[in-house]
Amino acid sequence: xASNDLAARLMGDMAPQLLExxxxxxxxxxxxxxxxxxxxxxxxxxxxxxxxxxxxxDVATIEVEMDELVSAGVLNCQxxxxxxxxxxxxxxxxxxxxxxxxxxxxxxxxxVKAIYHIIRGMR
Amino acid sequence: MDRVKTGxxxxxxxxxxxLLSDTANLVEGAPGTGKSTLGMQFIYxxxxxxxxxxxxxxxxxxxxQYYHDAEAFGWNFRQLEQADKLRVIMxxxxxxxxxxxxxxxRIEAMTxxxxxxxxxxxxxxxxERLTDDPAELRSMLFGFINSxxxxxxxxxxxxxxxxxxxxxxxxxxxxAFMVDSYIMLRYVEIESAIRKALLVxxxxxxxxxxxxxxxxxxxxxxxxxxxxxxxxxxxxxxPRRMADSFxxxxxxxxxxxxx
Numbered sequence: 001x002a003s004n005d006l007a008a009r010l011m012g013d014m015a016p017q018l019l020e021x022x023x024x025x026x027x028x029x030x031x032x033x034x035x036x037x038x039x040x041x042x043x044x045x046x047x048x049x050x051x052x053x054x055x056x057x058d059v060a061t062i063e064v065e066m067d068e069l070v071s072a073g074v075l076n077c078q079x080x081x082x083x084x085x086x087x088x089x090x091x092x093x094x095x096x097x098x099x100x101x102x103x104x105x106x107x108x109x110x111x112v113k114a115i116y117h118i119i120r121g122m123r
Numbered sequence: 124m125d126r127v128k129t130g131x132x133x134x135x136x137x138x139x140x141x142l143l144s145d146t147a148n149l150v151e152g153a154p155g156t157g158k159s160t161l162g163m164q165f166i167y168x169x170x171x172x173x174x175x176x177x178x179x180x181x182x183x184x185x186x187x188q189y190y191h192d193a194e195a196f197g198w199n200f201r202q203l204e205q206a207d208k209l210r211v212i213m214x215x216x217x218x219x220x221x222x223x224x225x226x227x228x229r230i231e232a233m234t235x236x237x238x239x240x241x242x243x244x245x246x247x248x249x250x251e252r253l254t255d256d257p258a259e260l261r262s263m264l265f266g267f268i269n270s271x272x273x274x275x276x277x278x279x280x281x282x283x284x285x286x287x288x289x290x291x292x293x294x295x296x297x298x299a300f301m302v303d304s305y306i307m308l309r310y311v312e313i314e315s316a317i318r319k320a321l322l323v324x325x326x327x328x329x330x331x332x333x334x335x336x337x338x339x340x341x342x343x344x345x346x347x348x349x350x351x352x353x354x355x356x357x358x359x360x361x362p363r364r365m366a367d368s369f370x371x372x373x374x375x376x377x378x379x380x381x382x
Contacts, residue, residue: 041186043212045222045229050215054185080221080228087229 014113018104021097022114025072027121030057030065032114035074038088039102042095045087074098124329127175127241127277130168131161133347137323137332142304145275146327147268149247149298151282152308156319157340158281160196161308162243163189164344165279167198170208175240178233178276179211180219182249186211196344207237216250220263223270234274242271246281247298265301303327308338311362313354321347 014022026032037055038044044051048066052059066086069075076089088095104110126141135141142148150158166177179189179200189211193200203209210233214222222228233239247264254260271278282298299305305325311318321338323331334350354362 041213043186043210043233045212045214046218047215050183050218054183054213078229080218080225083218083221085218085222 014110015100015104017097018101018110021101022117023121025069025074026101026114027118028065029118030061031069032118033057034062034065034069035098036102036105038075039098042088045085047083047085051086128168128173129161129165130172131164131345131347133336133338134161134321134345137321137336137347138304138326139330139332142277143326143328144277145272146303147271147278147280147301148304148306149280149282149302150306150308151284151299153284153310156284156308156310157338157345158283158308159189159192159243159245160340161306161345162245162279162281163193163198163200164196166209166241166243167193167196167200167203167344169241170203176208176237177241177243178230178237178239179209179243179245180230181211181213181245182216182219184213184245186213196342198344210237210239216253216263216267220250220267220270223274224266231274234276239274239276242276242278244271244278244280246283248281248283261298261301264298268301299325304331311351313362320351 026035033055034051037051041054044054046054048063049059051066052062055062066075067077070077070086073091073094074089076087078085078087088098105114125144126135126138127144127146128135128141129138150161152158163179166179169175169177179186181189190200200209200211204211212219212230212233219230222230250260250263250267253263268278268280280298280302302325304323304327307322307324309320309322311320319338319340320335322335323333336347336350338345338347351362356362
Protein backbone atom coordinates (compact mmCIF):
# COMPACT_ATOMS: atom_id res chain seq x y z
CA UNK A 1 0.00 0.00 0.00
CA ALA A 2 2.77 2.33 1.04
CA SER A 3 4.63 1.42 -2.13
CA ASN A 4 1.60 2.28 -4.27
CA ASP A 5 1.26 5.63 -2.52
CA LEU A 6 4.89 6.43 -3.25
CA ALA A 7 4.41 5.47 -6.91
CA ALA A 8 1.33 7.62 -7.17
CA ARG A 9 3.15 10.56 -5.59
CA LEU A 10 6.15 10.10 -7.88
CA MET A 11 4.08 9.87 -11.02
CA GLY A 12 1.54 12.47 -9.99
CA ASP A 13 3.28 15.48 -11.42
CA MET A 14 4.56 13.80 -14.58
CA ALA A 15 3.03 15.05 -17.84
CA PRO A 16 0.22 12.59 -18.69
CA GLN A 17 1.45 11.92 -22.23
CA LEU A 18 4.96 11.13 -20.95
CA LEU A 19 3.60 8.92 -18.21
CA GLU A 20 1.60 7.02 -20.79
CA UNK A 21 4.64 6.84 -23.10
CA UNK A 22 6.68 5.41 -20.24
CA UNK A 23 4.00 2.93 -19.19
CA UNK A 24 3.07 1.61 -22.58
CA UNK A 25 6.18 2.04 -24.73
CA UNK A 26 9.46 2.61 -22.90
CA UNK A 27 8.91 0.06 -20.16
CA UNK A 28 12.45 -1.41 -20.08
CA UNK A 29 15.94 0.06 -19.88
CA UNK A 30 16.87 -1.45 -23.23
CA UNK A 31 13.90 0.28 -24.85
CA UNK A 32 14.95 3.53 -23.19
CA UNK A 33 18.42 3.10 -24.71
CA UNK A 34 16.93 2.32 -28.09
CA UNK A 35 14.61 5.32 -28.02
CA UNK A 36 17.56 7.53 -27.13
CA UNK A 37 19.64 5.96 -29.90
CA UNK A 38 16.98 6.60 -32.54
CA UNK A 39 16.38 10.11 -31.20
CA UNK A 40 20.07 10.92 -31.59
CA UNK A 41 20.30 9.20 -34.96
CA UNK A 42 16.81 9.79 -36.35
CA UNK A 43 17.50 8.70 -39.93
CA UNK A 44 19.06 5.37 -39.04
CA UNK A 45 17.80 2.42 -41.04
CA UNK A 46 19.48 -0.86 -40.31
CA UNK A 47 19.24 -4.49 -39.31
CA UNK A 48 18.92 -5.65 -35.71
CA UNK A 49 22.46 -7.06 -35.93
CA UNK A 50 23.94 -3.73 -36.94
CA UNK A 51 21.86 -1.69 -34.49
CA UNK A 52 22.96 -4.08 -31.73
CA UNK A 53 26.58 -3.36 -32.67
CA UNK A 54 25.99 0.40 -32.71
CA UNK A 55 24.22 0.22 -29.35
CA UNK A 56 26.78 -2.16 -27.86
CA UNK A 57 24.10 -4.71 -26.94
CA ASP A 58 23.37 -8.34 -27.60
CA VAL A 59 21.36 -8.83 -30.81
CA ALA A 60 18.93 -11.35 -29.30
CA THR A 61 17.93 -8.85 -26.62
CA ILE A 62 17.75 -5.92 -29.01
CA GLU A 63 15.58 -7.74 -31.53
CA VAL A 64 12.85 -8.61 -29.03
CA GLU A 65 12.77 -5.07 -27.64
CA MET A 66 12.75 -3.49 -31.08
CA ASP A 67 9.84 -5.70 -32.14
CA GLU A 68 7.93 -4.49 -29.08
CA LEU A 69 8.73 -0.87 -30.02
CA VAL A 70 7.39 -1.64 -33.49
CA SER A 71 4.16 -2.96 -31.95
CA ALA A 72 4.00 0.18 -29.78
CA GLY A 73 4.26 2.37 -32.88
CA VAL A 74 7.64 3.89 -32.01
CA LEU A 75 9.71 2.07 -34.62
CA ASN A 76 9.03 0.98 -38.13
CA CYS A 77 10.03 -2.45 -39.42
CA GLN A 78 10.43 -3.22 -43.11
CA UNK A 79 11.56 -6.16 -45.16
CA UNK A 80 13.95 -5.30 -47.97
CA UNK A 81 14.69 -8.48 -49.84
CA UNK A 82 15.93 -10.88 -47.19
CA UNK A 83 16.84 -8.07 -44.78
CA UNK A 84 14.64 -6.94 -41.90
CA UNK A 85 15.41 -3.32 -41.10
CA UNK A 86 14.28 -0.96 -38.37
CA UNK A 87 13.92 2.81 -38.32
CA UNK A 88 12.21 5.49 -36.25
CA UNK A 89 8.59 5.90 -37.28
CA UNK A 90 7.94 8.90 -39.52
CA UNK A 91 4.74 9.94 -37.71
CA UNK A 92 5.36 13.51 -36.42
CA UNK A 93 3.22 13.01 -33.30
CA UNK A 94 5.25 10.00 -32.20
CA UNK A 95 8.53 11.73 -33.08
CA UNK A 96 7.45 14.72 -31.02
CA UNK A 97 6.66 12.42 -28.09
CA UNK A 98 10.11 10.83 -28.39
CA UNK A 99 11.67 14.32 -28.45
CA UNK A 100 9.67 15.33 -25.35
CA UNK A 101 10.69 12.17 -23.51
CA UNK A 102 14.40 12.59 -24.23
CA UNK A 103 14.24 16.27 -23.36
CA UNK A 104 12.49 15.45 -20.09
CA UNK A 105 15.27 12.94 -19.30
CA UNK A 106 17.66 15.87 -18.95
CA UNK A 107 15.91 16.54 -15.65
CA UNK A 108 17.24 14.34 -12.85
CA UNK A 109 13.89 14.24 -11.04
CA UNK A 110 12.20 12.95 -14.17
CA UNK A 111 14.87 10.29 -14.64
CA VAL A 112 14.48 9.11 -11.04
CA LYS A 113 10.73 8.78 -11.50
CA ALA A 114 11.12 7.02 -14.83
CA ILE A 115 13.68 4.58 -13.41
CA TYR A 116 11.44 3.84 -10.45
CA HIS A 117 8.53 3.21 -12.78
CA ILE A 118 10.51 0.83 -15.00
CA ILE A 119 11.89 -1.12 -12.04
CA ARG A 120 8.39 -1.43 -10.58
CA GLY A 121 7.10 -2.66 -13.92
CA MET A 122 9.86 -5.26 -14.16
CA ARG A 123 8.93 -6.91 -10.83
CA MET B 124 27.39 20.95 -69.46
CA ASP B 125 25.87 21.52 -66.00
CA ARG B 126 28.48 22.06 -63.32
CA VAL B 127 27.89 21.31 -59.66
CA LYS B 128 30.14 23.68 -57.79
CA THR B 129 31.77 22.39 -54.65
CA GLY B 130 32.19 25.94 -53.36
CA UNK B 131 35.60 24.85 -52.04
CA UNK B 132 38.19 27.53 -52.61
CA UNK B 133 40.55 26.45 -55.37
CA UNK B 134 38.88 23.12 -56.11
CA UNK B 135 36.25 24.30 -58.58
CA UNK B 136 39.00 25.96 -60.59
CA UNK B 137 40.87 22.64 -60.71
CA UNK B 138 37.65 20.96 -61.85
CA UNK B 139 37.17 23.46 -64.64
CA UNK B 140 34.11 24.94 -62.93
CA UNK B 141 32.92 22.10 -60.74
CA LEU B 142 31.82 18.48 -60.81
CA LEU B 143 29.49 17.32 -63.53
CA SER B 144 25.83 16.97 -62.64
CA ASP B 145 24.45 13.49 -61.69
CA THR B 146 27.89 11.95 -61.47
CA ALA B 147 29.74 9.81 -58.95
CA ASN B 148 32.96 11.32 -57.65
CA LEU B 149 35.52 9.42 -55.64
CA VAL B 150 37.62 11.16 -53.00
CA GLU B 151 40.31 8.82 -51.80
CA GLY B 152 42.91 9.35 -49.09
CA ALA B 153 44.45 8.11 -45.87
CA PRO B 154 42.70 8.67 -42.53
CA GLY B 155 42.78 12.30 -41.52
CA THR B 156 43.55 13.71 -44.94
CA GLY B 157 40.16 15.46 -45.07
CA LYS B 158 37.90 13.20 -47.17
CA SER B 159 34.86 13.55 -44.91
CA THR B 160 35.51 17.27 -44.43
CA LEU B 161 35.63 17.78 -48.20
CA GLY B 162 32.37 15.81 -48.52
CA MET B 163 30.62 17.70 -45.72
CA GLN B 164 31.76 21.01 -47.19
CA PHE B 165 30.37 19.96 -50.57
CA ILE B 166 27.00 19.26 -48.92
CA TYR B 167 27.03 22.38 -46.72
CA UNK B 168 28.02 24.72 -49.57
CA UNK B 169 25.43 23.08 -51.79
CA UNK B 170 22.68 23.95 -49.34
CA UNK B 171 23.85 27.37 -48.24
CA UNK B 172 25.40 28.75 -51.44
CA UNK B 173 23.61 26.97 -54.27
CA UNK B 174 20.24 26.05 -52.72
CA UNK B 175 20.79 22.36 -53.39
CA UNK B 176 19.63 20.19 -50.47
CA UNK B 177 21.75 17.18 -49.65
CA UNK B 178 22.03 13.82 -47.95
CA UNK B 179 24.86 12.38 -45.92
CA UNK B 180 24.90 8.58 -45.91
CA UNK B 181 27.19 7.29 -43.24
CA UNK B 182 28.19 3.70 -42.75
CA UNK B 183 28.85 2.88 -39.12
CA UNK B 184 29.70 6.45 -38.15
CA UNK B 185 27.19 8.07 -35.82
CA UNK B 186 25.39 11.13 -37.20
CA UNK B 187 26.24 12.89 -33.95
CA GLN B 188 29.88 12.72 -34.97
CA TYR B 189 29.04 14.57 -38.21
CA TYR B 190 27.00 17.20 -36.36
CA HIS B 191 29.93 17.70 -34.04
CA ASP B 192 32.61 17.73 -36.75
CA ALA B 193 30.55 20.08 -38.92
CA GLU B 194 30.00 22.45 -36.03
CA ALA B 195 33.78 22.80 -35.64
CA PHE B 196 33.74 24.52 -39.04
CA GLY B 197 30.67 26.60 -38.20
CA TRP B 198 28.31 24.40 -40.22
CA ASN B 199 25.10 23.77 -38.30
CA PHE B 200 23.91 20.44 -39.69
CA ARG B 201 21.14 20.05 -37.09
CA GLN B 202 19.62 23.35 -38.12
CA LEU B 203 19.79 22.35 -41.78
CA GLU B 204 18.01 19.08 -40.96
CA GLN B 205 15.31 20.98 -39.11
CA ALA B 206 14.91 23.22 -42.17
CA ASP B 207 14.45 20.07 -44.34
CA LYS B 208 17.56 20.85 -46.35
CA LEU B 209 19.64 17.95 -45.09
CA ARG B 210 19.27 14.39 -43.89
CA VAL B 211 22.09 12.49 -42.17
CA ILE B 212 21.35 8.81 -42.64
CA MET B 213 23.16 6.09 -40.76
CA UNK B 214 22.92 2.65 -42.27
CA UNK B 215 25.08 -0.24 -43.44
CA UNK B 216 26.24 -0.81 -47.02
CA UNK B 217 23.98 -3.85 -47.48
CA UNK B 218 20.87 -2.04 -46.23
CA UNK B 219 21.67 1.23 -48.04
CA UNK B 220 22.20 -0.59 -51.32
CA UNK B 221 19.09 -2.77 -50.94
CA UNK B 222 17.01 0.28 -49.99
CA UNK B 223 18.16 2.24 -53.02
CA UNK B 224 17.49 -0.66 -55.38
CA UNK B 225 13.83 -1.09 -54.44
CA UNK B 226 11.01 1.11 -55.59
CA UNK B 227 9.85 3.60 -52.98
CA UNK B 228 12.73 2.99 -50.58
CA ARG B 229 13.45 5.23 -47.61
CA ILE B 230 16.41 6.99 -49.23
CA GLU B 231 14.41 7.60 -52.41
CA ALA B 232 11.60 9.03 -50.28
CA MET B 233 13.99 11.31 -48.39
CA THR B 234 15.59 12.49 -51.63
CA UNK B 235 12.19 13.52 -52.97
CA UNK B 236 10.97 14.89 -49.66
CA UNK B 237 13.75 17.46 -49.38
CA UNK B 238 14.58 17.73 -53.09
CA UNK B 239 18.13 16.48 -52.54
CA UNK B 240 20.61 17.08 -55.36
CA UNK B 241 23.82 16.05 -53.61
CA UNK B 242 24.94 13.17 -51.48
CA UNK B 243 28.02 12.30 -49.46
CA UNK B 244 28.59 8.55 -49.04
CA UNK B 245 31.11 7.99 -46.26
CA UNK B 246 32.67 5.62 -46.96
CA UNK B 247 32.74 3.22 -49.90
CA UNK B 248 35.43 1.21 -48.10
CA UNK B 249 32.71 -0.45 -45.99
CA UNK B 250 31.44 -2.31 -49.06
CA GLU B 251 34.68 -4.25 -49.04
CA ARG B 252 33.63 -6.22 -45.96
CA LEU B 253 30.59 -7.61 -47.80
CA THR B 254 32.56 -9.82 -50.14
CA ASP B 255 36.06 -11.07 -50.88
CA ASP B 256 35.25 -11.56 -54.53
CA PRO B 257 36.50 -8.55 -56.57
CA ALA B 258 33.99 -9.19 -59.37
CA GLU B 259 31.08 -9.27 -56.92
CA LEU B 260 32.34 -6.13 -55.19
CA ARG B 261 32.62 -4.35 -58.51
CA SER B 262 29.08 -5.38 -59.43
CA MET B 263 27.77 -4.19 -56.03
CA LEU B 264 29.49 -0.81 -56.34
CA PHE B 265 28.33 -0.42 -59.92
CA GLY B 266 24.70 -1.02 -58.90
CA PHE B 267 25.00 1.32 -55.92
CA ILE B 268 26.57 4.14 -57.95
CA ASN B 269 23.96 3.81 -60.66
CA SER B 270 21.11 3.98 -58.17
CA UNK B 271 22.49 7.31 -56.88
CA UNK B 272 22.64 8.64 -60.45
CA UNK B 273 19.10 7.43 -61.08
CA UNK B 274 17.94 9.63 -58.20
CA UNK B 275 19.60 12.61 -59.88
CA UNK B 276 22.17 12.93 -57.13
CA UNK B 277 25.69 14.21 -57.62
CA UNK B 278 27.70 12.15 -55.20
CA UNK B 279 30.95 12.37 -53.36
CA UNK B 280 32.05 8.90 -52.37
CA UNK B 281 34.92 8.71 -49.93
CA UNK B 282 37.30 5.78 -49.77
CA UNK B 283 40.07 5.10 -47.34
CA UNK B 284 43.52 4.54 -48.69
CA UNK B 285 45.64 1.90 -46.96
CA UNK B 286 48.86 3.87 -47.27
CA UNK B 287 49.40 6.92 -45.07
CA UNK B 288 52.17 8.25 -47.25
CA UNK B 289 52.96 7.37 -50.84
CA UNK B 290 51.28 5.16 -53.41
CA UNK B 291 48.68 2.52 -52.65
CA UNK B 292 48.51 -0.93 -54.15
CA UNK B 293 46.64 -1.67 -57.38
CA UNK B 294 43.71 -3.41 -55.65
CA UNK B 295 42.17 -0.03 -54.84
CA UNK B 296 42.08 1.13 -58.43
CA UNK B 297 39.05 -0.96 -59.41
CA UNK B 298 36.43 1.52 -58.17
CA ALA B 299 38.27 4.33 -59.95
CA PHE B 300 37.08 2.95 -63.29
CA MET B 301 33.43 3.11 -62.24
CA VAL B 302 33.36 6.71 -61.08
CA ASP B 303 33.25 9.89 -63.13
CA SER B 304 35.93 11.71 -61.25
CA TYR B 305 38.73 10.69 -58.96
CA ILE B 306 40.31 13.05 -56.46
CA MET B 307 43.31 11.87 -54.46
CA LEU B 308 44.33 13.34 -51.13
CA ARG B 309 47.82 12.56 -49.89
CA TYR B 310 50.15 13.32 -47.03
CA VAL B 311 53.48 14.64 -48.26
CA GLU B 312 56.66 14.93 -46.22
CA ILE B 313 58.69 17.99 -47.03
CA GLU B 314 61.63 19.03 -44.91
CA SER B 315 60.42 17.07 -41.89
CA ALA B 316 56.92 18.53 -42.03
CA ILE B 317 53.74 16.84 -43.18
CA ARG B 318 51.71 18.73 -45.74
CA LYS B 319 48.67 17.72 -47.73
CA ALA B 320 48.39 17.34 -51.48
CA LEU B 321 45.35 17.12 -53.75
CA LEU B 322 45.28 15.78 -57.28
CA VAL B 323 42.37 15.50 -59.70
CA UNK B 324 43.35 12.28 -61.39
CA UNK B 325 40.29 11.96 -63.58
CA UNK B 326 37.24 13.99 -64.61
CA UNK B 327 35.30 12.12 -67.22
CA UNK B 328 34.06 14.27 -70.10
CA UNK B 329 35.90 17.40 -69.06
CA UNK B 330 39.30 18.99 -68.90
CA UNK B 331 40.78 19.53 -65.43
CA UNK B 332 43.94 20.75 -63.74
CA UNK B 333 46.69 18.15 -63.91
CA UNK B 334 48.99 19.65 -61.32
CA UNK B 335 49.28 18.61 -57.70
CA UNK B 336 48.13 21.31 -55.31
CA UNK B 337 48.69 21.92 -51.66
CA UNK B 338 45.62 22.17 -49.48
CA UNK B 339 44.86 23.00 -45.89
CA UNK B 340 42.03 22.35 -43.53
CA UNK B 341 41.32 25.80 -42.13
CA UNK B 342 38.82 26.75 -39.39
CA UNK B 343 36.24 27.32 -42.13
CA UNK B 344 36.94 24.23 -44.19
CA UNK B 345 39.24 23.05 -46.93
CA UNK B 346 41.16 25.54 -49.06
CA UNK B 347 43.13 24.39 -52.07
CA UNK B 348 46.22 26.47 -52.59
CA UNK B 349 49.13 26.69 -54.99
CA UNK B 350 50.86 23.80 -56.66
CA UNK B 351 54.06 22.31 -55.30
CA UNK B 352 56.76 24.27 -57.08
CA UNK B 353 60.18 22.88 -57.85
CA UNK B 354 59.49 19.39 -56.55
CA UNK B 355 58.69 16.07 -58.11
CA UNK B 356 57.51 12.71 -56.84
CA UNK B 357 54.85 14.43 -54.69
CA UNK B 358 52.47 11.48 -54.72
CA UNK B 359 55.23 9.15 -53.56
CA UNK B 360 54.93 10.99 -50.26
CA UNK B 361 58.59 11.99 -50.21
CA PRO B 362 59.11 14.53 -52.97
CA ARG B 363 62.56 15.59 -54.08
CA ARG B 364 63.74 18.94 -55.29
CA MET B 365 63.87 18.91 -59.05
CA ALA B 366 67.46 20.10 -58.87
CA ASP B 367 68.37 16.95 -56.92
CA SER B 368 66.70 14.80 -59.57
CA PHE B 369 68.56 16.66 -62.28
CA UNK B 370 71.87 16.03 -60.57
CA UNK B 371 71.01 12.39 -60.05
CA UNK B 372 69.94 11.92 -63.66
CA UNK B 373 72.62 13.87 -65.47
CA UNK B 374 75.54 14.44 -63.17
CA UNK B 375 75.88 11.27 -61.07
CA UNK B 376 75.88 8.79 -64.00
CA UNK B 377 78.86 10.53 -65.57
CA UNK B 378 80.91 9.67 -62.50
CA UNK B 379 80.17 6.01 -62.94
CA UNK B 380 82.71 4.02 -64.90
CA UNK B 381 81.67 3.26 -68.44
CA UNK B 382 80.81 -0.41 -69.01
